[in-house]
Amino acid sequence: MTNAAAPVLAGRGPLRPHLSDARLGMRHQFRNSWRMSRAFAIGAIVMTALMHALAMLTAALHARIGTTDVTVEMVLPLAAGLWSALALLPALGGGESDDPMALAAAGAGRSFRFGARFASSLSDAGPGLFVPALALVGAAVAGWPGWLAGLALAWNGLAVGQLSGAASAILVARVGPTIALVSVAALVLLSATVLATTGVGPGAWWLAATAQPGYALVLVVTGLLALVGAWALNRPAEQVVRSGRTVRIPKTEFAAVLVTMFMGVSRSVMARSTIVTAVITPLLVRSAGAVVTASIAFFVTAAAAAVLGANGFAYDGGASVWLLGKASRLHMVLARMMTTTVWALLLAVVAAVSAALVGAAPPLRLLPQLVLVAIAAAAAGIVPSVTRPVATDFNSFRAQPAPVASAIGTLTRSVVLTTVVLAVSLPVATAVVIGYTLLAVGHARWRMRDPVGLAALA
Amino acid sequence: MLEVRGISRSYGEHVIVQDVSFHVEPGRMLALLGPNGCGKSTTLKVLSGAIQASAGTYTVDGHEGGTDHARRATGYVPDTRGVFPRLTGGEHLELAARLHHADDWRQRADDLIEQLALDEVVDLPAGAYSHGQSRRLSMAMALVARPPLLLVDEPFDGVDLEGVDTITDLLIEARAEGAALVLTTHLLDAAVIADEVAVFRHHELSGPHPTGQLLQEHGTLQAAWKHLAHA
Structure with missing residues (x-):
């Protein structure tokens, strides 16, 4: 039997088919969410303003609670904490692509799924909320270098999120995703704590990346590595059925x-x-x-x-x-x-x-x-x-x-x-x-x- | 039992059902036939109390439609999956019995679970059921309290041949026990169990006509349906 696709793929190199599949997955996902795009665009703007207001409000509230001398810089770590939230989003249920199981049956492979999930995260409410907020807060605090550092931080969080989302799909029992979720959360938390203790936590990362472009480059590169890991680990979610404990319905x-x-x-x-x-x-x-x-x-x-x-x-x-x-x-x-x-x-x-x-x-x-x-x-x-x-x-x-x-x-x-x-x-x-x-x-x-x-x- | 007078339903300017009237006596079964989107399911949704009619009235067992009495006298199998994905099959039947204020329902529930071949999945969340199993569970929910009126929307959709036989037997049994039934289906072979047939044409209803008479005049329900739908 002749493989009709072989002559077309010949000479493209080992990465070309995977890139093509990933691109197809992203295009499929963006097309699916196209009808929501107007709402998404408006929503991203509204939520950016809202998150800004939230950060300012937090500062004001702390003043009301009793802390004095609260500055925008003190609120920065709160926005920086969103890096971790962004990383956790896919594991928490966001950033899911449309019906990957059905698409898998239609021949969609690992790269397609990876592309679709990544595009889903890009067009989901999570990055829609956080990336503009990170960028704007960065720009407000430290000008253009801060804006670029914020984007690098957001990119890193998004990539780590793909990794955590892929890790969540590995365990298939109903208790599995919960364990995977907690494990990923604990890992992120541990990393963040270690980094914070050593003075290079997400907040410090932002400030450091603002001052020295090398830090931003490290964020971008480690993000790329996380994406490779996400591609390698990703697989379709599977349904596992477990009997429920019957609860009495009141009269x-x-x-x-x-x-x-x-x-x-x-x-x-x-x-x-x-x-x-x-x-x-x-x-x-x-x-x-x-x-x-x-x-x-x-x-x-x-x-x-x-x-x-x-x-x-x-x-x-x-x-x-x-x-x-x-x-x-x-x-x-x-x-x-x-x-x-x-x-x-x-x-x-x-x-x-x-x-x-x-x-x-x-x-x-x-x-x-x-x-x-x-x-x-x-x-x-x-x-x-x-x-x-x-x-x-x-x-x-x-x-x-x-x-x-x-x-x-x-x-x-x-x-x-x-x-x-x-x-x-x-x-x-x-x-x-x-x-x-x-x-x-x-x-x-x-x-x-x-x-x-x-x-x-x- | 069920008296329907001039029911209409529209969404904005889009008319779904126009001036539908019929009545069904206890121990009788009416089949509503028609193409997709003609208003069969909407008619049953109105009669179940799930949505309101834009015009017209109906009574169930002498009670005005939509009231608590009317709703408790009605068993309804919707055309959707109609199940809670995280409740087990057993919890569904208990919920249905409680909302109907049924007292002696446990034996009935056990019988229905066995008859509808749900025994192996009764303790699983309904979200894990196949489409056919969901339809069987919906049927069991409608029957568990032995309501005097049954509204059954596409009960055979996605059900295997054995399931079609079982559901047909259950509908005939409910009729024999004195229930009034309104059934919609595209499975014309199964619709012959109905005492009367009515056909939707451009959102309006033609009939009801006695099934026996239609079979005598046209040979098959399919031929009768084609005749009435294009008359």
């Missing part, structure tokens, strides 16, 4: 719906990922050399709960249509709201404890604000950001990242509400959160008249 309608939704969230990989995020992020920020990190628990809670809320549509797997015929719309909305709130409160406790471990616990007097942030994030998650149905892979064991527009909308609402909660007095903040929650519940209930919009209930 009353509302309790039955509530338990159903809570199980849907608590059994999702996304929920486990947000717990890991809540544990790791304060430690990462601290390891980056942050002087002040007391407010991080608020933003970890706001962001992680928003991620859960944004992915809310993925929990019921299309069963909403069936459920709508059986349960009242108000009960469904309240059950979803309560489920996310409980999970957000759990995240708040975990993030606060994690921050306390490195001496950055939020003051106890701000505990009511932390509870309000959790409620606000849950409320932000039940309001739709987009009004058209979107394609969602309901068959995956992993909750799919929400579409960019939806994720950005939820994150924006969540961060803005967090800002308001921390910026005003407690009575006013309480009134704002309660008022917004009532509006959100009412609006979500009204939206559920029409299941065509259910997919957009994110």
Whole structure:
């Protein structure tokens, strides 16, 4: 049998077919996400401004908490900590390519998968949020050298992220990805801690790279090496089925719906990922050399709960249509709201404890604000950001990242509400959160008249 | 049992269902036929209470459609997978029974699990089910509380031949027990179990017509469908 492709490939060298496949994978992924591109572009700009505001706000909040003489430079390590967050994103569920298993069946190989996953990370909300923020903060702090150093740092984080994402796919049992995730997170954390201890942590890296281009070059080269590792390790995710522990469903309608939704969230990989995020992020920020990190628990809670809320549509797997015929719309909305709130409160406790471990616990007097942030994030998650149905892979064991527009909308609402909660007095903040929650519940209930919009209930 | 009067449903200016009326008595089965996108599934979604009609009314067992009484009297198999990916099959059946306020459901659930060949996967999360297994689970959820009205949307879609036989038997059994059934399907061989057939044409309904009469006049349901769809 003659290999028809052989004459075409002859003389191209061993790398050419792989590069061609990787390019094809990237093109496929970009084409797939093309319809989201406008939302992505707008979202990247909005989120860049938002992250800037967040950094400035953090400085202001620390001043309010009691620390004085907070400068932009002191906030730099917080932004630098995003290097680690960027590296963790693919392992946490972001940066996944569309349906790689189906494409593998169609003949897509290692290089195609690598290209598709890399392109997915490039067009996902993660880099969309962080890369512009890193670059702009760098430019604001240190001019063009800082901007280039920020990009080098972002590139390095993105490449390490591909490596960690590929590592996560190696273990296939349901417990496997969790172990892989924690292992990768621990490795990143350890590296960051060692670097910080020796004075070359991500924050110090940025400053050093700003002053000496050689450091930026090292970041770029090690990023390339990480990409090679990601190419070598990547393989399709596999589904492994494990029996679930049967939970008793309560007799009353509302309790039955509530338990159903809570199980849907608590059994999702996304929920486990947000717990890991809540544990790791304060430690990462601290390891980056942050002087002040007391407010991080608020933003970890706001962001992680928003991620859960944004992915809310993925929990019921299309069963909403069936459920709508059986349960009242108000009960469904309240059950979803309560489920996310409980999970957000759990995240708040975990993030606060994690921050306390490195001496950055939020003051106890701000505990009511932390509870309000959790409620606000849950409320932000039940309001739709987009009004058209979107394609969602309901068959995956992993909750799919929400579409960019939806994720950005939820994150924006969540961060803005967090800002308001921390910026005003407690009575006013309480009134704002309660008022917004009532509006959100009412609006979500009204939206559920029409299941065509259910997919957009994110 | 089910009385439908002038139901319409549209999304903006896009009309999906136009002025549909019919009634189904207890112990009778109506098959709704028609091409893709003609409004069969939308009609069942309205009658299940999942979405609201743009116009028209319906009653279930004498209760106004969409009320708690009407919903609890209705078993619904949607055309989607209609399952929670992280709940096990057993949890699905318990949820369905609870929401129907059924008391004695455990034996019924066990029987359905066995009849629908779900015993080997009943403790697995439904996200791991094949399409056919999801359809069988949806069918079990609709039947577990023995509701007096069954709305079944494409029950044979993706189901193997043995499964088609099993589901057909279960539908006939439910009818024999006095349930009223509305069924949509593209499998015309299976639709012959219905007592009456109605055909959607340009989002409007022609019929219902007695199945026996259609078979007598046209020989097969396929011929009758073609005749009614293009009349």
